[in-house]
Amino acid sequence: MNRFFNTAGHCKPEIHYKVDPLPRLPIVKHLIEGQHYFVIHAPRQTGKTTYLYALMNRLNSEGKYSALTVNVQAAASARDSEHAMMIVATAIFRQARLRLPESEWPLPVEKPKPDVFPFGQIGDYLAAWAEKNPKPIVLFIDEADFLTEDMLQTIIRQLRAGFEVRPEGFPHSVALVGLRDVRDYKVRTCSEWEQPDIGSLFNIKTKSLFMEGFLLSDMEALLDQHTAETGQEFDPAVRNEIFRLTQGQPWLVNALANQIVAEILENDFRQKITLAHVTQAKEELILRRDPHLDSLINKLREPAVKTVAEAIICGNALLPDSFGNDLAYLRDLGMITGKAPVKFANPVYSESIPRALNYAWQVSFNPDIADQTRYIRGGHLNMDALLSVFQKSCSRNMDIWLENFDFREAGRLLMLMAFIQRIVDSDGMIEREMAMGSGRCDMTVTFRSDRFLLELKLQRDRYGEEDGLKQIAAYIDRMGSDHGYLILFETNSEIPWEKRIYRKEVSQEGKRITLLGM
Structure with a gap:
């Protein structure tokens, strides 16, 4: 059986194409050697767990440490703190039995009484393991952010309590790993956020490391493995388009390649991979809404996500929140870029998010006005007619x-x-350029051989038209059109x-612009 591109779970090199993840966070080895406690955080399906398993295997093969990666997600469903500690300790023991020699196992979690954790606290369990183990322990606590605030607080307090007696009496080095930096969690009671925040409790951490996506060289190394094993090539244009669409997001890279x-x-490895296949794969992923995209889209229900996403779509400036928490949260989710101008993180997200938000409208327009034959003649799209009909429909229905x-x-x-989108359907494509603070959304609509450039802008003041004309003229020039x-x-x-609806033909900086008010 040939290996394949992985889209679920951590990578297993015997069945998946996989690039060496260890160079992605080279500082971690130094942190471990220095007996540091630290945090690794990154968006879902970025390769955190693959990295942890690779590092665990490397450390154990070198023989200096007892390294273990343990997933504590199951403890999120615990009835209470004691039950959660039992689940975590059991997960540690089971994983140790699979990954470590018997001499390095912790004590089994035997329950003298039902649902009673015999070690009192998880810190006591880790201390007993460290005292018994002939090697220093390196522990990676994966999916830590799935724990309830109370449970995470409990674990962090006990890590802090044992920190001073490491490595003889407590794990040599510990990493909390998850979606968010531990500083972003607070202990919550009732409906209010109260101090202390968990980040201050974990003041023994040395570093908080954010795992970025693939570099272009990482993606190429991944695709090269497929070519080496099958002979099927991804030519440079295809590679560049995959990277442009994904910006190196590891799940998206694998998902697009696997879809193709x-x-x-x-x-059928005899077939040549083309740019058309990349476009088709992107469209199918967006329409199918696999769990990776679906979980991201479901976040749009949250107020913080809604605020930032709407600012990007409209080009609004974002009012300052408390210490930039909303932006930090979306950055941790992997939904947005980390630097200004703030955008959705990649073109796939830029297309998926608006289409998810407006899908109900797309399928429920009156069939009379959404009839493709009204706007398509001889294989060409009549954008003027389309916009005129939409203008008229807006005046009657938009408020509703x-x-x-x-x-x-x-x-x-x-x-x-x-x-x-309803009109162009599968024969066309919409590419959006959206950024916070830009004051507009630029769109390129491609329909077969036709291409149309549009700027969508909210008219907030008397400068809207003046600014918009300059912006669309610059966009037309950049896109090489007139x-x-x-x-x-x-x-x-x-x-x-009746005053909002108008149409004008304008010339701006040598460019022809059709201006429509709605």
Whole structure:
């Protein structure tokens, strides 16, 4: 059986293509040697667990440490703190039996009474293991952020208590690993966030390490393994497009490659991989909404995520929150870029998120106005006709459509995106350029051989048209065209619709611009 691209769980080199993860966090070896306690955090399916297993195996093969990776996610369902400690200790013992020689095992978790943890505290269990073990212990606590605040607080307090007697009487080095940095968790009671925050409790940590996605060289090394084993090549243009779409997000890289090789080409390694296959694979992933994308989209229900996502879609500036917590949270989720201008992290997310938000509109437009034959003649899309019909429909229905929509401000833009998506369907493609603070959303709509440039902008003040014309002219120039559309959505509900709806042909910096008000 050939190896394949992994899209579920940590990578196993005997069945999955896998790049060496250890160079991704080279400082960790130094932290372990210095008896440090530290944090590793990264978005889901970035390769954290694959990294931990590789490091555990490397350390154990070198023979200096007893290294163990233990997943504590199951403890999140515990009835109480004592039950949770029993689950964690049992997970440590079971994993040790699989990964370590018997002389390095901790004590078994025998229960003299049902549901009573015999060691009193998890810290006592770790201390007993360290005293018994002939080697220093290196412990990686994976999925730590799945624990309840109380349980995480309990574990951290006990790690801090045992820290001073390491390595003879407590683990030599410990890493808490999860989605978020431990500093972002606080002990919560009732409905209020109260001090102390868990980050201050874990003041023994030396470093908090964020695991980035693949570099281009990492992705190429992964694809090269497939070529070496099957002879099927990813040519440079295909590689560049996969990296452009994913920005190195490890799950997306593997998912796109697997979709092309296993699903579209059905493991026929004689077939050439083309750019069309990449586009098809991206579309199928977005429509299928695998758990990776689905879990990200479900986060849009959270107020902090909604605030940032809507600011990106509309191009709004974000009002300062308390210490930038909203941005830090979305960065930890992997949803946004870490540097200004803040955008969705990659083009796949940039397409998935708006399409998830506006999908109900896309499938529920009146069939009379969403009939493709009204706008497509001889294989060409009549964008003027499409926008005119949408304008008229807005004047009659937009207020009703937006009434109960959570993303009300972005809803105007999302509604037009949904209408265009409905018309172009599988024969076309929409690429969006969205960034916080940009003041607009730029779109390229490709339909077969036709290409249309649009700028969607909220009209907030008397400068909206002036600024928008300059922005769309610059976009047209950058895209090497001579014509584009500026769509201005009026935000002042007191202005009647008959004054909001207009159309003008404008020249700006030598570019032809069709200006439509809505």
